[in-house]
Amino acid sequence: MSAPAIATADNAPVKVGDVQKAMVALVKTGHVVGAIGEVYVNGRRAGKGSAGSRLLDGKGGTIPSTARYRIGSQTKNMTATVALQLVRSGKLKLDDTLGEVLPETAEKDLVERADEITVRNLIQLTSGIPDYLGPDIRGFDPTVTYRPVDLVAASRKRERPSEIGTFNYSNTNYILLGMIIEKVAGRSLATEFNRRIFAPLGMRDTYLPVKAAAGIKGPHGHGYLKDETGKLLDVDTLNATTLLGAGGVVSTARDVSVFQRAFSQGRLLPDSLRDVITDPVPGQPPHPQGGPCAGKPGFDARGGSAPGFVAVTYTSPDGRLQFAVSVTVAMDDAERAGVGMRVDQALKSVFCPASASQ
Structure with a gap:
């Protein structure tokens, strides 16, 4: 059932389509185990949907639309926000180098050119530091505990992919x-998330797991990945110590919408610091203007994924319209890369039905 027509910031009417129908269509695209989504207008839920199942076959x-799920790299926006709040309070500077704030990165040769890489470079992904993810990091083994420094050390074994200053x-x-935040604040990253973001915004169902075997609390969808023989493996228990501030937060459609709304409305950072996160940098792929609805209404998408899941939150520039979606999948990484386009189609059917078939 559709919600009443609402108005955007420029008073243009926007009709919220059938979210349940959008989730059913998303599951039917193939290799999707379950999909949940919720629409928020001015912070109030205006639609919800759930399709598929918690487990394979x-x-x-079913999965409640209110269920928790991993938000993946949407966590990065939270980590950057906390770091920039420390900048705002004068405890950290954007031009501080890794060698200055984490001397061990230079002294122990954990990061190449640590004395040149700044906090700004880290936030904007322009440090040129390789990714730590690789065959030696056992992301699906909940019996191994990795310290953040272990992950950084693993990245040192990889070849530098780009120069400093390029995305x-x-x-x-x-x-x-995350390591910088913990050192400067004198508290764990999970604690800083709670005190600076989750508690002030009333995100009661959101948390950062920090133990290797920590799963998702409560009913939730399970994702699957094909092994080398083609067998589907349940990858629900990702090793939380390999995610942390890069992608570890567990949230709900309601809570992640609360965060993205507050972020877009400037309630967490002044514009000058928020721009450090949102402004494009050299080498960064161009961001689609206006989102799937071609600006009528416009949306900014924040997403995250890992084997077994894709999660996206769409927010209008004024923060008034939002669509949060979690999809659990049973597919390999190559196919998972295209799931975002399927979720875009779900957004079209909810907020721009005239173009949904295009």
């Missing part, structure tokens, strides 16, 4: 930012 019942997506940047 229709098992486990290159690497999770290691945000592991290092």
Whole structure:
């Protein structure tokens, strides 16, 4: 059932489509185990949907639209926000180098050119530091505990992908930012998330798992990945110590919408610091203007994924319209890369139905 027509910031009417229908269509695209989504207008839920099942082959019942899920790299936006709040309070500077704030990175040769890489470079993914993810990091083994410094050391074994100042997506940047936050604040990253973001915004169902075997609390969808023989493996228990500030937060559609709304409305950072996160940098792929609805209404997408899941939150520039989606999948990484386009189609059917078939 559609919600009443609402108005955007420029008073243009926007009709919220059938979220349940959008989730059913998303599951039917193939290799999707379950999909949940919620629409928020001015912070109030205006639609919800759930399709598919908690487990493979229709098992486990349906997933509540209010269920928790991993938000993946949407966590990076939170980590950057906390780091920039420390900049705002004068405890950290954007031009501080890794060698200055984490001397061990230079002294122990954990990061090449640590004395040149700044906090700004880490936030904007322009440090040139390689990603730590690789065959030696056992992301699906909950019996191994990795320290952040272990992940950074693993990245040192990889070849530098780019020069300092040029965009290159690497999770290691945000592991290092988490280490900086903990050192400067004198508290754990999970504690800083709670005191600076989750508690002030009332994100009651959101948390950062920090133990290797920590799963998702409560009913939730399971994702699957094909092994080398083609067998589907349940990858629900990702090793939380390999995610942390780069992609570890567990949240809900409601809570992640609360965060993205506050971020877009400037309630967490002044514009000058928020721009450090949002402004494009050299080498960064161009961001689609206006989102899937071609600006009528416009949306900015924040997403995250890992084997077994894709999660996206769309937010209008004024923060008034939002669509948060979590998809659990049973596919290899190559196919998972295209799931974002399927989720874009779901957004079209909810907020721009006239173009949904284009």
